[in-house]
Amino acid sequence: MGGANGDSPTGGSTAQRPTATLRLLRGAAGGGDELLEVTPREANVLVVSVSRSVADVVQNWRSTVGSLPAAFALISFAELTRSAADTTNGRPARRSLPGGDITLTSMADPGNLQRLGTAVTLYLDDWADSDRETIVYIDALSPLIEEADTESVFQFLHPLIRSIEHSEAALIARLAPDAVGERTRNTLWPLFDRVVDHTDDPTEVDRDTIHDLLGNPRRRFVLRSLFENPELGLERLTAGLARWENDTDEPTTTERERAYTALASIHVPRLAEAGVATFDRETERVRLASGTANIDRLEWLLEWPSEAE
Numbered sequence: 403m404g405g406a407n408g409d410s411p412t413g414g415s416t417a418q419r420p421t422a423t424l425r426l427l428r429g430a431a432g433g434g435d436e437l438l439e440v441t442p443r444e445a446n447v448l449v450v451s452v453s454r455s456v457a458d459v460v461q462n463w464r465s466t467v468g469s470l471p472a473a474f475a476l477i478s479f480a481e482l483t484r485s486a487a488d489t490t491n492g493r494p495a496r497r498s499l500p501g502g503d504i505t506l507t508s509m510a511d512p513g514n515l516q517r518l519g520t521a522v523t524l525y526l527d528d529w530a531d532s533d534r535e536t537i538v539y540i541d542a543l544s545p546l547i548e549e550a551d552t553e554s555v556f557q558f559l560h561p562l563i564r565s566i567e568h569s570e571a572a573l574i575a576r577l578a579p580d581a582v583g584e585r586t587r588n589t590l591w592p593l594f595d596r597v598v599d600h601t602d603d604p605t606e607v608d609r610d611t612i613h614d615l616l617g618n619p620r621r622r623f624v625l626r627s628l629f630e631n632p633e634l635g636l637e638r639l640t641a642g643l644a645r646w647e648n649d650t651d652e653p654t655t656t657e658r659e660r661a662y663t664a665l666a667s668i669h670v671p672r673l674a675e676a677g678v679a680t681f682d683r684e685t686e687r688v689r690l691a692s693g694t695a696n697i698d699r700l701e702w703l704l705e706w707p708s709e710a711e
Contacts, residue, residue, distance in 0.1 A: 419535075419572045420572065420594075420595035420596040421563060421566060421567045421571075421572055421573065421595055422563045422566070422567075422572070422573045422574075422575075422593060422594045422595050422596070423572070423573070423574045423575070423594060423595065423596045423597075423598065424575050424576075424577060424590075424591060424594040424596070424597045424598070425574065425575070425576050425577070425598050425600060426576075426577055426578075426579045426597065426598065426599045426600055427576055427577075427578060427600045438467075438537055438539055438574055440467075440471065440535065440537055441535075442467065442468065442469045442470060442471045442472065443469065443471075443472055444472065444534050444535060445471040445472060445473075445534055445535045445536070445537060446471060446472065446473040446474075446475075446525075446529045446532055446534050446535070446536040446537070447471040447473070447474055447475070447536075447537045447539065448475045448476070448477065448522065448525045448536075448537070448538045448539065449474075449475070449476045449477070449539050449541060450476075450477045450518070450522065450538065450539065450540045450541065451476065451477070451478050451479070451480065451541045451542070452479045452480070452512045452542060452545035452546065452549075453479075453480055453542065453545065454478065454480055454541065455478060455480045455481055456476050456478055456481065456499065456504070456506050458480075459476050459478070460474075460504070470504070472503065472534055473503045473505075473529065473532070473534070474503060474504045474505070475496075475504070475505040475506070475507070475525050476504075476505070476506050476507070477507045477509060477518065477521050477522065478506065478507070478508060478509070479508075479509050479510065479511075479512045481506065481508040496508075496521075505525075507521050509521065511549075512545055512546055512549040512550075513546075513549035513550045513554075515546065515550055515554055515555065515557070515558035516558075518546075518558065519558055519561065519562055522538060522562060522565075523562075523565055525538075526538075526565060526566065526569045526571060529569075529571075530569060535571075535572070536569065536570075536571035536572070537571065537572050537573075537574060538562075538566060538571060538572070538573045538574070539573075539574045539575075539576075540573070540574075540575040540576065541576050542576055542577070542578070543555065543575050543576065543577045543590070544577060544578050544581040544582060546558070547582060547586060552582075552585065552586045552589050552590070553589070555590065556589055556590060556593070559575075559590065559593050560593060563593060563594075575594075577590075579599075611676055614672075615672070615673065615676055615678065618669065619647070620643060620647070620661075620664055620665070620669050621669045621672065621673060623642070623643055623646055623647075624639060624643075624665065624669060624670065624673060624679075624688070625673070625678070625690075627639060627642060628679065628688065628689075628690040629690065632689060632690040633687060633688070633689045633690070634687070634688050635686055635687055635688075636662070636665060636666060636670070636686035636687070636688060637662075637686065639665055639670075639688060640658060640661045640662040640665055641653075641658065643661040643664075643665065644657045644658045644660075644661040647661070666686075670688055673688075677691060678690070678691050679691060
């Protein structure tokens with residue numbers, strides 16, 4: 403099945419992904435594909451978008467994530483007018499597109515959530531026997547709420563999440579919190595296993611910076627240590643690094659000094675510069691930045707061994 407909790411292709415186990423995650427982001431609807439945290443070649447991804455065309459989604463995915471998923475599908479309301487036909491024999495119409503395993507379902511009325519639910523379920527059924535992870539991504543809930551209403555969106559999401567859980571897949575939805583009222587928030591948020599607030603995120607770390615941060619084994623060691631304990635003294639980090647990279651319980655003074663110099667002058671300042679950690683030089687305390695998309699993404703990527711490991 404397209405399980406979210408299966409073994410990783412490298413032989414290690416992935417962190418368990420919640421069945422339903424709500425990501426709060428400001429700004430225009432659409433985008434955010436880079437927050438899905440998937441390994442493209444090992445994923446089936448369905449994007450549901452009111453405003454984005456298939457060209458927009460593919461272009462954004464290539465520019466922010468890289469290669470397309472092994473199986474990539476889009477349910478889009480931007481390809482048809484409301485008066486256009488969007489069914490084949492009573493079922494949502496879809497067609498295969500060139501450029502890989504890409505399928506498009508074009509729909510006309512974003513207020514028809516029952517038909518949307520049917521379209522999503524058909525993809526879940528198609529991918530039921532896949533051994534890849536399956537992700538359903540609704541890139542903006544606000545337009546659905548505007549076209550229908552809060553109660554209708556609740557009635558759409560509730561059974562959909564149950565179907566996704568049954569399929570061992572995962573749902574990720576994006577919502578602009580300033581676009582909805584308190585009643586909507588109180589109604590919809592309890593449906594999700596996890597709510598991640600990105601509204602106060604610093605500038606997002608780009609892909610090149612993330613590759614740079616994780617490309618050095620010492621920085622990977624520091625990040626792993628901070629994910630286990632979000633605040634550590636530089637002395638403790640130094641001792642741990644010296645033991646780890648020299649494979650000994652009793653590193654020499656020279657080995658400890660070498661580790662300290664590398665951390666204090668290069669690696670910890672680099673993490674602080676990228677906004678994923680803070681470094682108080684006076685107290686020599688290192689803290690992990692919390693509650694940001696950058697941290698979530700780094701933590702997920704650390705689940706995958708680097709070539710050096």
